[in-house]
Amino acid sequence: MSRPASAERWHATACILCSRNCGIEVQLAEGHLTRIRGDAGHPLSEGYLCQKAARLDHYQNHADRLSSPLRRSPDGSYEAISWEVAVCEIADRLLTIRHAHGGRALAYYGGGGQGNHLGGVYGRGLVEAMRTRYHYSALAQEKTGDFWVNGRLFGRQTCHVAEAxxxxxxxxxxxxxxxxxxxxxxxxxxxxxxxxxxxxxxxxxxxxxxxxxxxxxxxxxxxxxxxxx
Ligand code: SF4
Structure with missing residues (x-):
């Protein structure tokens, strides 16, 4: 039996656009998600696919998406710069603030949220390097009520459950x-x-x-x- 061409192979993965993390299968070609479907074998989502996951290729490849960091010039325009230059310049500025005012002058926002926690890996290292105690994320906006209810129900706000x-x-x-x-x-x-x-x-x-x-x-x-x- 001949193997399907690469572009026609289904790859199992997961949608990270919300906290359900539905199982999905995708076909890939030249950096595009050419076909997307729910993964019928996923034990929780069982083939379910919502309209957001169906448009993953748009989110990944739409024309307005930035393809490199942009640095603002004094006249208000933006110039494309490399990641290496961007990371070095941002690190220099953060260190200048930290040396002058201490970590309390810095706050970190981000590092994962609803369903996508990839940023958290880098965020933890950055928070430690910034020596800040202020750390905010989407959870602070969306989930404070959840944590409060957990505290009333279970005696601990950190005992987190999902509604059945x-x-x-x-x-x-x-x-x-x-x-x-x-x-x-x-x-x-x-x-x-x-x-x-x-x-x-x-x-x-x-x-x-x-x-x-x-x-x-x-x-x-x-x-x-x-x-x-
Ligand atoms: S397919 Fe829809 S419901 Fe499932 S994780 Fe993605 S955004 Fe959430």
């Missing part, structure tokens, strides 16, 4: 539209399954009649928009 939405009998969504945003396992399949099961209830609290609100068993919206989906 797909197994719940009653699901309340407040101001969120997983049909588009995802963030829960196999979001569209899960929402459909809950709303169509007479033994389960999907409640959406949202002034907008989003896709999730429209399929809810109960939608609490603005006066005049509530009612069954």
């Amino acid at each position: 939405v797909e197994q719940a009998e009653v699901v309340v969504l407040m101001g969120t539209n997983p049909w588009q945003a995802h963030g829960i396992r196999n979001a569209r399949d899960t929402l459909r399954a809950i709303s169509q099961d007479p033994a389960r209830t999907l409640i959406v609290v949202d002034p907008r009649r989003t896709e999730s609100a429209a399929m809810a068993n109960v939608h609490l919206g603005r006066r005049g928009t509530s009612g069954p989906g």
Whole structure:
């Protein structure tokens, strides 16, 4: 049996655009993701693919994506520079600040977040080199409520669990539209399954009649928009 040409081989990988990390399979050619599909063999996502992962090649290769670091010139224009020059100049400036004012004058933002923690590997080294105690990430913005609830439920804010939405009998969504945003396992399949099961209830609290609100068993919206989906 002849092996498929390289461009037609499916490579198993994972989507890192959100915390679900769905299993996906991709075909590659000349730096492009030419075909993308859900990985049916993945134990959690089981072949699920959302609209964000379907557009991975756009995010990877769109025309406005920077292909090298840019340095701002005094006249406000930008010039392309090499990574080596960029890293050396940034390191020099950070060291100048640290020597003059100490690590407390510096703060680090980034180093991974929802589903993509690759930056964290480099971030930890940078934080130590900067000798700063200030470290911020997307978790500080999105997850403080989660950690607070963990503290109330389990006695420790660091005991982190993911909601088992797909197994719940009653699901309340407040101001969120997983049909588009995802963030829960196999979001569209899960929402459909809950709303169509007479033994389960999907409640959406949202002034907008989003896709999730429209399929809810109960939608609490603005006066005049509530009612069954
Ligand atoms: S839900 Fe969508 S964005 Fe999130 S990991 Fe899965 S395919 Fe990627």
